[in-house]
Amino acid sequence: MSGAPVSESDxxxxxxxxxxxxxxxEVEAWLAERPEEAARVAALRQDRDALRAAYxxxxxxxxxxxxxxxxxxxxxxxxxxxxxxxxIFALGGAAGWAAGYFGHGHDPERRDVIREAIGAHRVFIxxxxxxxxxxxxxxxxxxxxxxxxxGHALKAPDLSAQGFRLVGGRLLSDNGRPAALFMYENSAGxxxxxxxxxxxxxxxxxxxxxxxxxxxxxxxxxxHLAYAVIGKLQRDKLLEVARAxxxxxxxx
Amino acid sequence: xxxxxxxxxxQVPALRRYARALxxxxxxxDDLVQDTLARSLSRIHLWRPAASIRPWLFTIxxxxxxxxxxxxxxxxxxxxxxxxxxxxxADSRALLDDLDRxxxxxxxxxxxxxxxxxxxxxxxxxxxxxxxxxxxxxMSRLSRGREQLRRxxxxxxxxxxxxxx
Numbered sequence: 001m002s003g004a005p006v007s008e009s010d011x012x013x014x015x016x017x018x019x020x021x022x023x024x025x026e027v028e029a030w031l032a033e034r035p036e037e038a039a040r041v042a043a044l045r046q047d048r049d050a051l052r053a054a055y056x057x058x059x060x061x062x063x064x065x066x067x068x069x070x071x072x073x074x075x076x077x078x079x080x081x082x083x084x085x086x087x088i089f090a091l092g093g094a095a096g097w098a099a100g101y102f103g104h105g106h107d108p109e110r111r112d113v114i115r116e117a118i119g120a121h122r123v124f125i126x127x128x129x130x131x132x133x134x135x136x137x138x139x140x141x142x143x144x145x146x147x148x149x150x151g152h153a154l155k156a157p158d159l160s161a162q163g164f165r166l167v168g169g170r171l172l173s174d175n176g177r178p179a180a181l182f183m184y185e186n187s188a189g190x191x192x193x194x195x196x197x198x199x200x201x202x203x204x205x206x207x208x209x210x211x212x213x214x215x216x217x218x219x220x221x222x223x224h225l226a227y228a229v230i231g232k233l234q235r236d237k238l239l240e241v242a243r244a245x246x247x248x249x250x251x252x
Numbered sequence: 253x254x255x256x257x258x259x260x261x262x263q264v265p266a267l268r269r270y271a272r273a274l275x276x277x278x279x280x281x282d283d284l285v286q287d288t289l290a291r292s293l294s295r296i297h298l299w300r301p302a303a304s305i306r307p308w309l310f311t312i313x314x315x316x317x318x319x320x321x322x323x324x325x326x327x328x329x330x331x332x333x334x335x336x337x338x339x340x341x342a343d344s345r346a347l348l349d350d351l352d353r354x355x356x357x358x359x360x361x362x363x364x365x366x367x368x369x370x371x372x373x374x375x376x377x378x379x380x381x382x383x384x385x386x387x388x389x390x391m392s393r394l395s396r397g398r399e400q401l402r403r404x405x406x407x408x409x410x411x412x413x414x415x416x417x
Contacts, residue, residue, distance in 0.1 A: 009391045012398070016369060018376070043402050048370040050405075054348045055273045055371055059265035064282055067264060070289040071257060206261045220258070236304065243301070246255040
């Protein structure tokens with residue numbers, strides 16, 4: 001118990017759920033003896049919830065064409081398509097189109113690519129002796145082989161700036177279709193994987209985020225390939241890796 | 253470069269939500285978002301990749317909002333149009349109108365603090381940076397803004413049924 005006097009900032013941070021558990025308990029105990037303050041905190045929470053409820057739906061609306069046009073105005077052709085797709089389907093909301101596309105949509109037959117990819121990640125990253133089929137020492141062969149299997153020119157992005165070096169890769173089966181896995185490792189032995197599967201006919205998407213049982217993935221579609229960058233990393237860190245991956249793949 | 257554009261695109265829904273709550277008006281909100289996008293897309297090179305993109309975009313929006321407010325001086329009344337009787341409106345619409353009206357009566361800087369922290373869930377640190385103020389100032393604006401909002405909403409003369417869920 002720190003026993004420090006409860007300040008107005010403590011009260012605000014309690015409303016926002018940003019106090020450390022121990023301090024939150026102290027502030028709650030302090031409130032328990034002050035019904036008027038406790039009622040005020042309850043009202044502040046209620047107001048915050050009301051604001052979120054009232055303005056939240058705006059974020060689930062489709063992107064108005066004139067905003068999509070800002071991206072189209074300055075972008076490359078593939079960006080114009082992405083912006084057009086974004087204008088049709090709401091971004092950010094639970095009803096996002098990539099969510100449907102990647103399998104938690106309405107079609108029960110449609111496989112869940114991200115769940116599959118995260119599953120493969122779980123299976124292969126603990127492997128000590130055989131984490132990959134082809135090691136990084138044969139990178140050129142690995143990339144050529146997987147590219148041939150998927151029918152698209154793949155790349156193993158250079159993630160050294162993010163502290164990850166290529167371990168190698170392997171061929172996977174994603175519901176009977178070939179999929180590629182690239183594995184990377186940092187100096188602490190933490191492994192991440194990049195999954196890639198061909199999605200002919202699919203349009204570009206923005207980055208999407210998903211987490212299953214503590215394993216996080218950023219995924220997107222670009223040039224008829226679906227990518228997922230997967231790891232047990234903080235969202236910010238993983239995003240940094242995903243961004244670097246995207247940037248490396250963009251470079252032709 | 254395209255990766256950054258994807259990150260900006262990903263933030264558009266949040267920018268629209270914040271702008272809508274900040275301005276109290278749909279069209280003005282999207283004007284503000286459009287200006288924010290034009291500026292950020294033309295200045296991608298100024299963004300430091302080590303930093304999170306969200307505060308950067310909100311900072312650009314905040315500065316544009318302030319410029320616009322200065323231009324429009326104090327004559328523009330923020331908030332919703334005079335409302336029809338509450339009974340005639342759908343509940344969610346009534347909630348939005350009530351909040352628009354109440355938020356419109358807050359000082360700009362207090363409204364921004366309440367929204368950035370409460371709705372956009374920026375950290376106190378990031379919210380203070382967006383507004384260009386020390387964290388202590390942010391906390392006092394947050395406190396005063398929320399307090400005034402509470403009084404305004406209580407003053408509606410109806411029981412506090414505005415919790416939607």
